[in-house]
Amino acid sequence: MDKVLFWRPHPSRGPEALDNARNDTLVNRDCLSSPVSDQEVEDPEQVEPTGVQSSGEADHLLEPAAAEGSRVRRGPLVPADGEDPTECLRQFFDDFSTIVPYDAWDKLMRKMGLTQNEILQSRDRAQNTGDALYEMLETWVRCKGREASVNDLLDALAALGQRHAKEKIEDTLVGSGKFVFKEGEAGAAVS
Template sequence: MAAKRLLTLWVILCTLLEAKATSLVATQNPEDTVSVVLKQNDEFYEHNGRICKKCPAGHSVFQHCKSSGTEGVCHPCENNTFSKYLNDFERCLPCTECRPLDEVVLQPCTTTSDAQCACKSGTFCSPSLPCETCHKCTTRCPDGETMVQPCTPESDMLCVKALGPADVTSQTPAAGSNGQILFLLGILFCVTLVVAVSVGICKCRIKDSRTGSVTSVWDSKTIRRLRRKCTHGPQEVEDLWDVQVDQRIRLSSLEYANSNARGSETTPLQTTGSSEEVQVSTEQRRNLVPANGKDQMTALRLAFDIFIKEVPLRDWKRFMRALGLLDNDIDTIALMHVGDMKEQHFQMLRTWHDMNGKGASLDSLLEVLCNMDLKGIEDKIRAALITQGLYVLEE
């Protein structure tokens, strides 16, 4: 009898648990699951908590979607406007108008591409600079120079100094070949000597008993004096050697100091940078990945604000050109958001993102900054991304 009661209670308990599970599944919002998947797709964008499908090229968003995973109402571009990529613009971009006085139309504007303009024949304008007006081409080279490239719509005529008979003779292998060979051998000997002296500096150190600092027996000036006695080369070559020698000595001093620090914990280390700073610099070079499980697209868009804040205004257009945006794209976005510089820069980054789709990444932005010789800005952005919790160092 007791066993029968226990069995009845067990059946009732299982029934209640099954009903509770069914209720939870029924009340779960299916859009939450859909949103997680769609956020990782470049064909969708977020609007008021919903994930909408972007409009195709040649269209703009007339009305945003009413439920996640669907497309809103898209209207085709009209009245001399266009859109080149999948987008969530609420209006198409205005077409570029070629200047009738000094430009010709290479390609007319369509709903999916902007107009392409070029300077008229006999004029040019460099694409790396804002083209306010086309400049007249040079018609002939100065006396003593010869043309190596004619004028094009993007560059002026290029002239170089003409080689005379004496110049041609001086460049032949037979003229003074023995002297040139001896000169090259002398340079090779001096390079070998400098490398040998640099290696010796790494091993020859004097330790100051009062401060505990480490200094080299020979400094870079000694090496420069040895090198100048050997080469007597041009000033530009001497300056390059000076930089290389300084770099070798700084690197050697740092390696020696770090080895001493590992061997004796009581010896104070006096160098231009601590070992902890070197480790931090090495850590910062590791790849960054989104923090807290963020998807790549969301983390990258959140990082746009940091790039907008840290990249200097004077370098912004050059940054955009290096990312692949045309001057027409940059100018059009600026006209659409006159007076709001931050919004202009955000829309430029978003246009770059739409152009590249899944190929757009944080590493691409940071690499472009390095290639532009903005290494200090790239380091500040890396630190800000980590500090604000958007990215973490990859394990």
């Protein structure tokens, strides 16, 4: 099998060059099934560069992560059409039960201010295990009233290390068209 190698116009210099050269060589070795010794990788100036990278590709790699929709602090969520935030939030309680891991439900609700007794009573009211979080969220809304906020729920998830659940809930709420990220927040990307 013939090797096709391309020369990069400006080879990297500095401590990253060795890592880049090693990675390029390993990728090249895996793709072309040609053995490469560690000695070949030691000096980045002696390694034949692989891959083609246009200046446009390089510029794209240097763009801020937010341009790709990565998870940056996006600001608080608000109802899209000025609807009642509590009623909009209630529409998604069933979704939250499938998104938030079961073993985090009680911790989440304690973080949001429910007592252990309120959590246990909510579980007793639930028709089945899957409805328990729904009942706990209903109890939370009844206790907090108009102060119950989706942003409190998201903050509690983040504090518990449930970043994936938080992001999935944000995506679900925004994707539904019922919620949007509030404009004008410092450092927040607006959806």
